[in-house]
Amino acid sequence: MASNFTYKRSIAINAPLIKVWRILTDPASIKKIYFDMDWKTDWKKGSPIIFSGDYDHQYFEDKGNILDIEKEKFILFNYYNPDSGKKDIPENYTVMRFELEANKNETIFTVFQYGFANEQAFETVTTKWNFVLLTAKEMAEKLI
Structure with missing residues (x-):
């Protein structure tokens, strides 16, 4: 059963929303943003998403589904790691949401994630998301 831990963090990016969305x-x-991992999907609601790479x-090869998406606003998807030792059932997926909001001359990028297996998984993800957010900011700001 998933824990009640929820990760949420926002970062202001000095770039237009459309550039952040593209990234x-x-x-x-x-x-480049997500630890050299490939994300394969067509970015449509209901579509599968495959996360693969070398660790x-x-x-x-992990998997998930695009649960909902609105172009240039948000992406809601879930994530399952077959190596977790847990059954491939919805309760064992974590859920992630990327949100973008235009705010004057910048874009606010917010990441939510919940459904962690335990506190240790939550702590591990916190460090990773900090890197992802800062890398996304750096990339988007270089594209201006």
Whole structure:
């Protein structure tokens, strides 16, 4: 059963919303932002999403689904790691949401994630998301 821990963090990016959206949905950009991981999907509601790459010289392939999406506003998706040892059932997926909001000359990028297996999983993800947010900010601001 998933824990009650929820991660939420926002970052202000000095770039137009459309540029931040492109970074979050472009395969080459997302790979740079998210630890050299490939994200394969068509970015449509109900579509599968495959997360793959190498971790510690081991190939992995995780999966999820696009639960909802509104172009240039938000992406809601879930994530399952088959190596977790847990059954592939909805209760064992974490849920993530990327939100974008235009605010004057900047874009507010907010990440939510919930459904962690335990506190340790929550703590691990916190460190990773901090890196992702800062890398997305850096990339978007260079594209201006």
